[in-house]
Amino acid sequence: MxxxxxxxxxxxxxxxxxxxxxxxxxxxxxxxxxxxxxxxLIPLVTRLAAWLELPSPSRWLIRTVRFGYAIQFARRPPKFRGVLFTSVCSDTYASVLRAEIAVLLAEDAVEPVPPAEMKLGFYSPYFIVPKKS
Structure with a gap:
């Protein structure tokens, strides 16, 4: 059945x-x-022939499949001035933050910055904003 x-x-x-x-x-x-x-994950470019077979694919689409997409920022990120550590005001917030980071790590949504790379780029600080309710 x-x-x-x-x-x-x-x-x-x-x-x-x-x-x-x-x-x-x-x-x-x-x-x-x-x-x-x-x-x-398989790079789109490995399937470029299939994308080219689509009825009238745009130049932008084919260029993006072939070379990838770079996010366009409104302005350049600030110069790196050292790692900013997140501080929380209570043990409750700290445990919530640790739990959320564990979930993001498990989903491969974030990754730890290797110590050798900590001074090589811009990293977004992660913080908790309490809900009003």
Whole structure:
């Protein structure tokens, strides 16, 4: 007996789209179910031929796939003046901050700066803003 994605508590990819917009058909080889399995990251340029086969791809799209995208900042970041350490005013905030950092590290959303690189760039300070409620 075949079990559907909905029966397994998963969402089919063809059902994931903004409301009021019909979904596009999924390309061959695309997974059809949203899962929590982490897939390896593959640079888009390795699939450049497939992007070129799209009907009238823009020059910007092809250039971005071929060379990557660089975030455009409104202004240059400030000159590096040393590592800024985050200080919190209570043990409660400190434990919340440690827990959030652990989650971000586990998700590979952030990474520790190696000591040898601490003076080589601009690093965003991380801080907690208490909620009003």
């Amino acid at each position: 075949k079990v559907s994605a909905a029966q397994r508590g998963q969402t089919a990819l063809q059902d994931v789209h903004p409301s009021g917009i019909s979904p596009l058909p999924l390309p061959a080889g695309c997974p059809t179910v949203v899962t929590s399995v982490k897939a390896p």
